[in-house]
Amino acid sequence: MDLDTDVLVIGGGMAGLAAGIRSQERGANTTLIRKGQSATSYSSGAIDVSGYLPGGSQQLLSAREGIEAITSLYPLHPYSILGFGSADNDDVPGLAIERVGQAVEWLTKHLKSTPAQLYGGIDSNLEGITLVGTKKPTALLQQTIWPGEFAVDDEGVMLFLGIKGVSDLNPKIASKTFLDNQARTGEPPHKVGNASLDIAPFGHGYNLSTTNIARWLDREENLVTFIEQVKKKAEQFGATYVALPPILGLEENLKNQKALQEATGASVFELLAFPPSVPSFRLQRGLERVFIEKGGHLLIGHEAEPCGIESSKITEVLARSPRRKVEITTRSVVLASGKYIGGGLAATVEGLRETVFGLMTVTDEFRESGKTRPQRLTNVVSLSPESHSLFGCGLSVDQFLRPVNPDGDATAENLFAAGSILAGYSYAMEKCGLGVALATGHYAGETAAANATGGGV
Ligand SMILES: Cc1cc2nc3c(=O)[nH]c(=O)nc-3n(C[C@H](O)[C@H](O)[C@H](O)COP(=O)(O)OP(=O)(O)OC[C@H]3O[C@@H](n4cnc5c(N)ncnc54)[C@H](O)[C@@H]3O)c2cc1C
Known part of the structure; x- marks a missing residue:
C-alpha cells in the first residue's frame, strides 16, 4: 500500500x-x-x-x-x-x-x-500527591488529580481512602508518610486519616486494578453506592480532602469528581500513580x-x-x-x-x-x-x-x-x-x-x- x-x-x-x-x-x-x-x-x-x-x-x-x-x-x-x-x-x-x-x-x-482536562501553568509549580504519600512539583495536573489548596488550609483534614483489593494504595503507609512530611515542614493539613472502602465491584474484594474500577465507575448506575460509601467515610473523619487511587473513570472522571464533591462537601481527588496509570x-x-x-x-x-x-x-x-x-x-x-x-x-x-x-x-x-x-x-x-x-x-x-x-x-x-x-x-x-x-x-x-x-x- x-x-x-x-x-x-x-x-x-x-x-x-x-x-x-x-x-x-x-x-x-x-x-x-x-x-x-x-x-x-x-x-x-x-x-x-x-x-x-x-x-x-x-x-x-x-x-x-x-x-x-x-x-x-x-x-x-x-x-x-x-x-x-x-x-x-x-x-x-x-x-x-x-x-x-x-x-x-x-x-x-x-x-x-477531554477527560484529561488540565489545571496549572508555568508560573507556579503545583504539588501533586502520590500513592505513597509523597509530594512532587509539577506544572500541570489533570483536573481530577489536583488536590486543591490544602497547603494553606489550616483547618484542613486529609483522608487517604483506599479500596480493599486495590494494592496500589496502602492508605496507612501513605497517610503516615504524608503526615511525617507535614510535621517536618510545619505545613497544613495537620490532621491526616486513613480508611478503606469495601466495595467489591466485581463480586470480590481482591486483585482489583485501578483501570477496571475506573471502567466500572464510567457506568452511572455504579456511582450511587460508591458516593454513599465515600460520603460515610468522609463524614466519619470530618474530611475536607479525600485522596483516592486514580479510579474516577476513564471517560466520566470529571463528572464523577463533581458528584462526589457535591455529596461530601470535600475536595475529592485522585493520587498520582505508578505505571500504567489511569491518568496516563x-x-x-x-x-x-x-x-x-x-x-x-x-x-x-x-x-x-x-x-x-x-x-x-x-x-x-x-x-x-x-x-x-x-x-x-x-x-x-x-x-x-x-x-x-x-x-x-x-x-x-x-x-x-x-x-x-x-x-x-x-x-x-x-x-x-x-x-x-x-x-x-x-x-x-x-x-x-x-x-x-x-x-x-x-x-x-x-x-x-x-x-x-x-x-x-x-x-x-x-x-x-x-x-x-x-x-x-x-x-x-x-x-x-x-x-x-x-x-x-x-x-x-x-x-x-x-x-x-x-x-x-
Ligand atoms: C515510569 C515513568 C514514569 C514517568 N512519569 C512522568 C510524569 O509523571 N511526568 C512527566 O512529565 N514525565 C514522566 N515520565 C517521563 C515521560 O513519560 C517521558 O519523558 C515522555 O513521555 C517522553 O515522550 P516521547 O513522546 O518523547 O516518547 P514516548 O512517550 O516514549 O513515545 C515514543 C513513541 O515512539 C514509538 N516508536 C518508537 N520507535 C518506533 C518506530 N520505529 N516506528 C514507529 N513508532 C515507534 C513508540 O511506540 C511510542 O509511541 C515518566 C517516564 C517513565 C518511564
Whole structure:
C-alpha cells in the first residue's frame, strides 16, 4: 500500500502527538505512526515542566524559574535549544519561556474537552500527591488529580481512602508518610486519616486494578453506592480532602469528581500513580482524540523500518504492521520515537544506537556514544540527584531540532527530532519529561509543517 503525506511523525507519545496536532493545525497533511505503547502512557499523567535543576535537590517554585536558570546554565538542554530561535537572538531564556509557555497553554486548551482536562501553568509549580504519600512539583495536573489548596488550609483534614483489593494504595503507609512530611515542614493539613472502602465491584474484594474500577465507575448506575460509601467515610473523619487511587473513570472522571464533591462537601481527588496509570491512559487517549479531530491520520501498530539516509533529504519511509507494508512518501519527518522504553534508542554491549535512521547518538556530555558501553553510563548509586548519564543520552540537534552529524551539520534538511530522544537532560531527576516532549514536539510540528508546505525552516 502507498501513502503520500506532507509530514510523517514517527512516534505516538506526547512529543509525536504534539507535533502531529500542531503540524495538522498549520495546514500540513499529517500522518503519525506508532509501533506500540509509549513512556507517555506509563507516566503518572502529570505534566512536569521543570521541578528541579539538574543535579539539584531543591524544588523549584515554578517552571518559569527553572527554564530561566536552565537556559542560562546549560546551553545544550532542549529548553535552551528552543530559545536559540535565530543566530542573532540574545534573549535565549526569554524565547525559551515564551515557547514553552505557549505550548503549555495550547495543550491546556486542546485537552479541555477531554477527560484529561488540565489545571496549572508555568508560573507556579503545583504539588501533586502520590500513592505513597509523597509530594512532587509539577506544572500541570489533570483536573481530577489536583488536590486543591490544602497547603494553606489550616483547618484542613486529609483522608487517604483506599479500596480493599486495590494494592496500589496502602492508605496507612501513605497517610503516615504524608503526615511525617507535614510535621517536618510545619505545613497544613495537620490532621491526616486513613480508611478503606469495601466495595467489591466485581463480586470480590481482591486483585482489583485501578483501570477496571475506573471502567466500572464510567457506568452511572455504579456511582450511587460508591458516593454513599465515600460520603460515610468522609463524614466519619470530618474530611475536607479525600485522596483516592486514580479510579474516577476513564471517560466520566470529571463528572464523577463533581458528584462526589457535591455529596461530601470535600475536595475529592485522585493520587498520582505508578505505571500504567489511569491518568496516563486518559492523557494518551485525549491527545490521540485531538489529533484525529484535527484531521490527522493515525496508524497504530505500524513500525518505521530501519533505513539509512542517502541524500540530504528523506522522501520515503517504510512502515510495517503485522499484516501489511506501507510505503510512505513524505516532505518532512518528525522523529519522536522516544528513548529506551519507547524504542527510539537501543543500548547493547556495543553502544547506543538510534533505531530508525541510524543517527549519531551522544552522551549527556555530548560525546559520541555509538561505541560507549551503556554500563559505563550508569551511576553506582541508583537513586541520587546525579541521576544516570544514560538518561541524558540521545540525539544532538541544531536550533531547528534537526539531528546533526559529527561535523555539526543537519543530517537531513527535512528531519526534525522531538521529545525524549533528545540528549542533554534527565527527566527522572529534573522532573521535566512530558514538558520537554510537549514543547519540543509543538515546535517540531511547526517547523516540519512550514518546511513541507514551502515556508522553509
Ligand atoms: C515510569 C515513568 C514514569 C514517568 N512519569 C512522568 C510524569 O509523571 N511526568 C512527566 O512529565 N514525565 C514522566 N515520565 C517521563 C515521560 O513519560 C517521558 O519523558 C515522555 O513521555 C517522553 O515522550 P516521547 O513522546 O518523547 O516518547 P514516548 O512517550 O516514549 O513515545 C515514543 C513513541 O515512539 C514509538 N516508536 C518508537 N520507535 C518506533 C518506530 N520505529 N516506528 C514507529 N513508532 C515507534 C513508540 O511506540 C511510542 O509511541 C515518566 C517516564 C517513565 C518511564
